[in-house]
Amino acid sequence: MRLFDILGPIMVGPSSSHTAGAVRIGLTARKLLGEAPVHADISLHGSFALTGHGHGTDCALIAGLLGMQPDDLRIPNSYALAEQEGLSFTFSTVQIRNAHPNTARLQLTGASGRTLDVVAESIGGGRIRVSSIDGIEANFSGEHNTLIVHNQDTPGHVAAVTSALMQRHVNIATMQLFRNAQGGYAVMILECDQPIPTDIEQWLSHIDGIQKITIFNQEDPS
Amino acid sequence: MSFSSIASMLEAAKSADKPLYTVVCEDDCQENNYTEEASHRQIQTLWEAMQQSSKQYCASDRSNSGFIGGDAEKLRLAAQAGALIGGTYLLRVIEEALKVAECNACMKRIVAAPTAGSCGVLPAVLLPLTEEKQLDTEVILQALYIAAGFGQITAIRANVAGAEGGCQAEIGTASAMAAAALTHCMGGTAEQCAHAFAMSLGNLLGLICDPVAGLVEIPCVKRNVVGAVNAVSAANMALAGITSHIPADEVIDTMGEVGDTLPASLRETGLGGLAATPTGKKITEQVLHHEQSL
Numbered sequence: 001m002r003l004f005d006i007l008g009p010i011m012v013g014p015s016s017s018h019t020a021g022a023v024r025i026g027l028t029a030r031k032l033l034g035e036a037p038v039h040a041d042i043s044l045h046g047s048f049a050l051t052g053h054g055h056g057t058d059c060a061l062i063a064g065l066l067g068m069q070p071d072d073l074r075i076p077n078s079y080a081l082a083e084q085e086g087l088s089f090t091f092s093t094v095q096i097r098n099a100h101p102n103t104a105r106l107q108l109t110g111a112s113g114r115t116l117d118v119v120a121e122s123i124g125g126g127r128i129r130v131s132s133i134d135g136i137e138a139n140f141s142g143e144h145n146t147l148i149v150h151n152q153d154t155p156g157h158v159a160a161v162t163s164a165l166m167q168r169h170v171n172i173a174t175m176q177l178f179r180n181a182q183g184g185y186a187v188m189i190l191e192c193d194q195p196i197p198t199d200i201e202q203w204l205s206h207i208d209g210i211q212k213i214t215i216f217n218q219e220d221p222s
Numbered sequence: 223m224s225f226s227s228i229a230s231m232l233e234a235a236k237s238a239d240k241p242l243y244t245v246v247c248e249d250d251c252q253e254n255n256y257t258e259e260a261s262h263r264q265i266q267t268l269w270e271a272m273q274q275s276s277k278q279y280c281a282s283d284r285s286n287s288g289f290i291g292g293d294a295e296k297l298r299l300a301a302q303a304g305a306l307i308g309g310t311y312l313l314r315v316i317e318e319a320l321k322v323a324e325c326n327a328c329m330k331r332i333v334a335a336p337t338a339g340s341c342g343v344l345p346a347v348l349l350p351l352t353e354e355k356q357l358d359t360e361v362i363l364q365a366l367y368i369a370a371g372f373g374q375i376t377a378i379r380a381n382v383a384g385a386e387g388g389c390q391a392e393i394g395t396a397s398a399m400a401a402a403a404l405t406h407c408m409g410g411t412a413e414q415c416a417h418a419f420a421m422s423l424g425n426l427l428g429l430i431c432d433p434v435a436g437l438v439e440i441p442c443v444k445r446n447v448v449g450a451v452n453a454v455s456a457a458n459m460a461l462a463g464i465t466s467h468i469p470a471d472e473v474i475d476t477m478g479e480v481g482d483t484l485p486a487s488l489r490e491t492g493l494g495g496l497a498a499t500p501t502g503k504k505i506t507e508q509v510l511h512h513e514q515s516l
Contacts, residue, residue: 001223001374001377001378002223002250002253002254003223003246003247003250003254003261003367003370003371003374004250004264004268004370005374005377006335006336006370006373006374006377006382007265007268007333007335007336007366007369007370007373008264008268008333008334008335009333009334010267010268010271010331010332010333010334011331011332011333011334011338012329012330012331012332013325013326013327013328013329013330013331013332013338013341013438014285014326014327014328014329014338014339014437014438014439015338015339015438016334016337016338016339019329019338020334020338047436050436050510051435051436051437051492051509053286053512054285054286054287054435054436054437054439054509055286055437055438056286056329071271071331073330073331075329076329124383124385124386125334125336125337125382125383126334126338193255
C-alpha cells in the first residue's frame with residue numbers, strides 16, 4: 001500500500017477500474033509490443049463488455065494503445081486520434097472462462113509486423129494484472145520495474161538473465177517462469193527493486209535463444 | 223505503509239515528537255524509496271489537480287448516458303438567489319461535491335481519493351475552506367498527508383472498493399479522510415483528527431453500493447454530497463471536543479466486517495438497492511439499448 005495509491009491516481013473519470021485501469025491495460029500492451037500498434041482486435045469480457053461504453057472503457061483502451069496515460073484529457077477523443085495516427089481497431093464481446101469481471105484481450109499488430117496477444121484484468125483502483133502473453137499464462141502488475149524475456153525453453157537462460165542483473169546491482173523482488181511446452185516457448189518475468197539499466201537489452205539479445213526483451217521502469221513517485 | 227493501526231500511527235508521532243503528517247510522509251518515503259522532495263512535489267501536484275478538477279466544471283457537459291450534468295450549477299444559482307439554507311461554507315461544500323463528481327461522470331480529470339467514484343468528497347470540504355479562511359497551502363498539503371495516512375490504514379484493515387465493501391468503503395472512507403483533513407486545517411490535534419475520522423466512518427456504516435446500470439452516476443454523484451456534509455459534521459464535533467466512543471481502528475474493522483456480510487447485490491453489481499427499483503431497471507434498459515446501438 002503506497003500513499004499515492006490511496007490519494008490518486010490523477011485520472012480521467014468516471015471509474016478507476018473501467019477507465020483508468022483500461023488505459024493502463026492499453027498502455028501496458030503497447031509497451032509489451034515494443035512499438036506503436038497499427039491494428040488492434042479487442043475483445044471485452046464481463047463488466048467491461050456490459051458497462052464498458054458508459055464508462056468509456058473502449059476509448060480508454062484505445063488511448064492506452066496510443067501511448068496516453070490515465071490522466072490524459074484526450075482520452076474521450078481517442079477514436080479520432082487513432083484514425084490520425086493510423087491505428088485501426090475492432091471491438092467484440094467475448095466470454096472467457098474463469099476470467100476476472102473486468103478483462104480485455106488485445107491482439108495487436110505493430111508497425112514492423114510484430115504481433116502480440118495479451119489478456120489483462122483491471123483489478124480495482126486503476127491497478128491491473130496481465131494474465132496472459134501470447135497464450136502463455138502470466139501474472140504481473142506493471143507497478144514495479146519489470147524485465148520480461150521471451151526465450152526458447154533451453155538450459156541457461158535464467159542464469160544468464162539473473163547474472164546480468166546481478167552485475168548491474170539490480171535486486172530481484174519476484175520472478176516467474178512460464179512456458180507453453182517443454183523445450184518450447186518460454187516467458188520470464190522479473191520484478192525488480194531498482195530501475196533496470198537499458199543496456200541489458202542489447203547484452204541479452206546476443207544470447208542464442210532469447211527472442212524478445214521488454215523493460216518497464218517506473219517513474220518516481222507514481 | 224508500515225503502520226497497521228491508527229493507534230500505532232498516532233503513537234509513533236507522539237513518541238518521535240513529530241507532527242502526524244511528517245510521520246505519514248516519512249513512512250511512505252521509506253517504504254517506497256522516494257525522497258521527501260519527490261513526495262512533496264507529488265502531493266502538491268495532487269492538490270493542484272483537485273483545484274483543477276473543480277475549475278474545469280462546465281454546466282452543459284453530460285455523461286455518456288446523458289443522466290449526469292448541470293446539478294452543481296443549479297445549486298450554485300439557487301444559493302446565489304438566497305433560496306437555500308445552511309450558510310455559505312456548507313452550501314459551497316455541497317456545490318463542490320456535485321461539481322467534481324459530475325466532472326468525473328463526464329470524463330474530466332479528477333483525483334481518485336480514495337476512488338474515482340468518491341473523488342468529490344475531499345475537494346468539497348477543502349476548496350471552500352481556502353475561500354473562507356486565510357490558509358497557508360502548506361496546511362492543506364499537511365491535511366492531505368493526514369487524510370492519506372488514515373485512508374491507507376482503512377485499505378489495509380478493511381477495503382476501499384465498492385465491489386468489496388459497498389459504498390461505505392468508498393464514500394465512507396472518503397468522508398472519514400475528509401473529516402480528518404478538515405480537523406487538521408482547523409487546528410485540531412492528531413487525536414481530534416482520529417475522532418473526526420471515527421465518527422465520520424461510523425455514521426456511514428452499512429451504506430450500500432447500488433449503481434444504476436452499473437455506472438458511476440446514479441446515486442454515486444449525490445452520495446459525494448452526503449460524504450462531504452457528513453465530514454463537516456464529524457470535524458465540527460471533534461473540534462468541539464466531542465469524542466468517538468468507539469476507537470477509529472475498531473470502526474474500520476467494523477466497516478470491513480459489515481462489507482463482508484453485505485449481499486453481492488449491494489456491492490457494485492447493479493442488481494440491488496436503487497438499481498433494482500422499477501425506475502432503476504428502466505434506466506438500465508435504456509443504457510443497454512444505447513450500448514447495443516453503437
